[in-house]
Amino acid sequence: MYQYIFSITPDKPRAKLTAGSTTIPVGGSVTLSCSVEPSAGWKYRWFRKTSGSFVEFSTNKEENGDITVIQGGMYMCMGMREKTDFYSDSSDEVTVQINCKFNHFNYFVTIAFLNITCTGTKTTNITCFNDDSVHLGTVSNKVFVTRQPNRPQIFSDETITLTCEVQGGETTEWTCEWKRTSTVIHKTNGKEWTFIVSESSSGDYMCQCRKRDDWFSSTQWSEAFRLSVSSKPKAQLNSNSREIPAGGSVTLTCTVTSSSSGWKYFWYKERDSSEPLTGEEADFPSNGQMNVSEEGLYWCRGGRGEPAYYTDYSDRISITKNVTVSSSASSSFPAMFVVGPFVGIVLIILLLLLWRYRLSKDLSCLRSLQSDSSSQRAAATNHGANETENHYRSLLHDEVVKYAKRRERPHPEKSCLYVNVMPGINSST
Known part of the structure; x- marks a missing residue:
């Protein structure tokens, strides 16, 4: 390192130093120009003041005579003719400032420094040092919050991931902290935070990150990210009909609130298994619809995400079959109205004929009994009139009695209606 003492002599030309701007923007630079008038053929040497x-x-x-600088400080130049080893007088000093933004106890401020070096670009971290290589701070990267899954509506008990995105810091390892409604509630050893939400999780979320190997360098707090959590939804089940027509089917439709998306639907039927119906057991024309050709109780629910998140079950719907009478059977109804009365009349006539037959048979049995009774009374009277023929009549009476016993009479319960016939008394009907 060489130090120079400059003097001005009347016979030497003087260099002139100009600056396009005397303030270097964060991540930017300024151009300095040195010239010696009026002659040409000069080359230029540049000097910056360090430690006095x-x-x-x-x-x-x-x-x-142009040079680009990115450091703040005091600059000076001079011209030289290399072949003749002749130097001009040095220029006046020009002071260049730099705007450096750094974090001081979580407050970000912008200060103009002189002897400051800031490295980086506008889209990455800008780190500022003084001439003694003391780290002053890091310009904040822009940060913002993203959410996955990025659905229009989030429900209680769903799992989400919030990410603190740091522009220009994709490959940097970060530790981040999160706050909701101005209160720090969580810290992560990384940019992502995964958790199960509830209705109380609703609110405005902000994040801030720091490098893992440099606790003094941090980003600004992100803008607020609004998170709204709704109560757990219940699936809705509808049917175009509750009765299955003969040889047909009905269509069931399962839905979840219209403002949500990404649902897959699961169908159930009252049976021994509690597992959802499969494509081999039912007809699914589209997601959220099922054609039913068997009667029974049906219900559904929605699910989405990984791991799967399920809605509450829908109400159950009872589907029945519509039993109708065939056309051939229905066409016989008019004929039955004609044949029915005719058959009834015929049955009545047959019953009357049967009754008359039974009545005539009973009268015939009654007459036979009356005739036998009269013969017995006559035989008893003749036996008392002729005493001389007692022996003969006694024999005859015995033969009559034997004949009467041998005669086969019908059983009363099967063919005849009997009446009491007393000897010597006339029965009248």
Whole structure:
């Protein structure tokens, strides 16, 4: 390192230093121009003041008096003719400032420094040092919050992931902290935070990150991200009919609130298994619809995400079959109205004929009994009139009695209606 003492003599030309701007923006630079008038053919040497003395830091090898600087400080230049080893007088000093934004106890401020070096670009971290290589701070990257899954509506008990995105810091390892409604509620050893939400999780979320290997460098707090959590939904089940027509089917439709999306539907029927119906057991024309051709109780629910999140079950719907009478059977109804009365009349006539037959048979049995009774009374009277023929009549009476016993009479319960016939008494009907 060389130090130079400059003096001005009347016979030497003087270099002139101009700056396009005396303030370097964060991540930017300014151009300094050095010239010696009125002659040409000069090359230029550049000096920057460090620790109280000017130190040469660059030399233009070509006849170009422009240089770009990114450091704040005091600059000076001079011209030289390389072949003759002749130097002009040095220029006046020009002070260049730099705006550096850094974090000081979680407050971000912008200050103009002189002897400051800031490295980086506008889209990455801008780190500022002073001339003694003391780290002053890091310009904040822009940060914002994203959410996965990014659905229009989130429900209680769903799992979500919030990410603190740091522009330009995709490959940097970060530790981040999160706050909701101005209160720090969580810290993560990374940019992502995964958790199960509830209705109380609703609110405005903000995040801020720091490098893992540099606790003094941090981003700004992100803008607020609104999270709204609704209560757990219940599936709705509808049917175009509750009765299955002969040889047909009905269509069931399962839905979840219209403002939500990404649902897959699961169908159930009252049976021994509690597992949802499969494509082999039912007809699913589209997601959320099922054609039913068997009667029974049906219900459904929705599910989405990984791991799967399920809604509450829908109400159950009872589906029945519509039993109708065939056309051939219905066409016989008019004929039955004609044949029915005719058959009834015929049955009545047959009953009357049967009754008359039974009545005539009973009268015939009654007459036979009356005739037998009269013969017995006559035989008893003749036996008392002729005493001389007692022996003969006694024999005859015995034969009559034997004949009467041998005669086969019908059983009363099967063919005849009997009446009491007393000897010597006339029965009248």
